[in-house]
Amino acid sequence: MAHIHCTDIVKSYGAHPVISGLNLDIPNHEFVVFLGPSGCGKSTMLRMIAGLEEVTGGRIEIGGTDVTDLPPGERGVAMVFQSYALYPHMSVADNITFGLRRQGVSKADIAPRLKQVAEVLGLENFLDRRPKNLSGGQQQRVAMARAMIKTPKVFLFDEPLSNLDAKLREKLRTEIRRMHLKLKTTTIFVTHDQLEAMTIADRIVLMRDGMIEQMGTPDEIFERPASRFVADFIGTPAMNFITAQLEPGLIAHSGSIRLQLSEVEFPSLKPGQEVELGLRPARMDLCEPGSANALTGEVVLVENMGAEGQVITEVDGAEISFVTQGFRDLSIGDTVHFTIRPEHIHVFDPKTGRSLRKD
């Protein structure tokens, strides 16, 4: 049983505030990802929950116990570091069992637990080696085994995969996800990689400058971004943004572009209002000239992504990109028509950057 409550967390280094009044509730069993650009305070937040960093203000509760003033070892949490932080002077087996041996758990009790985690993580053949004689992926597995064997209340991961190559990263990502489905231990996972966050999270906490910009399931974050910042941060290729004027009938108008918006999603919009439109490249596709919500542009560049291709076009002097499977028939200089459905268009307040979608 370990839900996590963070209340009014403040953290500053000297006069420099890093986290300013953050509130966060993580239910038991949930896999939460802290996502955000580098330097937004993800690690700081994680390290405060771990107890490696003191809070400047606020309380942290884990499983109903106030742990704000407890040392890291007494919080019932285990952490996996980006650098793995294995003990170089110990064998893999000793690395994994150090915590248990330190607590005075008997050898007879440790042996089966070691065997079990080693099996789960495929480390049986490496137990006698020193960490430096393992590959990066194996070292990462040892770090995970070391965290798992203690059966903690909470797992904390700080960018655990960013030192691995793309292939291995994907593999371990799946393994971590699978392990969570089995163990159901409450987990916080820090990353700056939005794709990693989308694929692994039950819920994403998207952070910006020490504040939570949006909290929600990957679908919510992707389909209903609360702000332009979130919309811009999530999704590859990145979202297109167009400043437009609203006309009666909820038509957004900008140069040659005229787009019908969804009345259901944006009931509060008024004609004459200036808005910022967000168009996801992946939500657009080729269409016949004259179709509803069609945009017309000239192909500037075609990027082959395998099954699909990103087509970068110039519309009224600005670049707009979209993704299509039919990219192979296009060449630079062609005139293309592409369209987006009203319910896929995001509308933001150009001043505050907040989404104008109804709650």
Added chain:
Amino acid sequence: MGKLISTTLTRALLALLIIVALGPILWTVLGAFKELRDIVTPVPKLIFEPTLDNFATILRNPTIRDGLMHSVIVVSASVLIGAVLGIPAAHTLARHARRWGDDVQFFVLSLRFMPPVAIAIPFIVIYLDLGIYDTLFGLILVYLITTISTVIWLAVPAFERVPHDIEEAAAMEGCGPAEVFWRFSLPLAAPSLFGALVFTFVLVWNELLLALTLAAQNATLPVVAASITSLGKEVPWGVINAATVLLVLPPLVFIGLLMGLLNTMVRSGPK
């Protein structure tokens, strides 16, 4: 063919350099085992009947024996206390007060800019007042300045090379600060720390000026060895050579150990 000549030339040059570098040392070592009449021959003798008389003379000579004794006591005490006080201090500086670390390092370096005489003379006055002039305790005290500061100077970077994450991972497993230091920081920094201690040892083992000015009856080996050379005309060359060998032996052994350690460290590569 050209390559063969050039390697041969390089080898010859290297051999020459080694002879030039090791010649005097070799001559000293040989001299330590010669009788005086074998040393003062007009034609240098390479073949001779080796004798241990010189070493026996030294070890039987109470001045030299006491000097050796004093050296061992003073140097080991000051290095040991320097390590006990300096190593934890260095860890704290490296982890919790990085900005002071630089100042400490500069302070230590600045001690080495200063001519030793500048410390020696005020120390004579202070020591006479305190009644610790010409005592081993006084020597240990003054050497502690060197050993503590040198240990800190060299150990701060050694601890900085211990990854912070490892200490934090240990803390996550419930280790308190002292346990983290004993079980992780210290063993991981040990190779570099050993080097620091050897360097510190050599530094005080060879120290002459402070020992010369702050002690008379309680002279250390360098002081005694220096005094033998000024015995006048009847120079006991063999004894001098033996004394030199005795004096040089501990640092050489330590430096040999240090080099071996460095080699294994380089071979095992960075973590």
